[in-house]
Amino acid sequence: MRQPSVFVRELSPAEGAQLKRIARTASHFARRQRAQILLASAAGMGAAQIAQVVGSDENQIRRVIHEFNLAGFDSLRPHVGAGVPRRSPSRP
Numbered sequence: 202m203r204q205p206s207v208f209v210r211e212l213s214p215a216e217g218a219q220l221k222r223i224a225r226t227a228s229h230f231a232r233r234q235r236a237q238i239l240l241a242s243a244a245g246m247g248a249a250q251i252a253q254v255v256g257s258d259e260n261q262i263r264r265v266i267h268e269f270n271l272a273g274f275d276s277l278r279p280h281v282g283a284g285v286p287r288r289s290p291s292r293p
């Protein structure tokens with residue numbers, strides 16, 4: 202079996218505690234799920250195992266871990282798009 206290649210960086214005790222708090226109390230589902238992914242990775246679980254536990258795609262798991270390793274806690278905020286741009290009324 203192939204070894205998992207992407208893991209979260211080593212977390213300080215304060216970071217671990219903050220991730221646990223976010224995983225329990227965040228109001229946005231995406232933020233809670235991202236914190237759970239990072240905690241599972243810190244516990245040594247691979248992307249495939251985490252994907253099964255949280256019901257997500259392995260690529261999504263890897264992306265969340267990679268973004269956290271680069272940007273820290275700022276990466277936990279959901280990136281909400283504005284959606285489809287408004288169309289201006291048609292002109293005669």
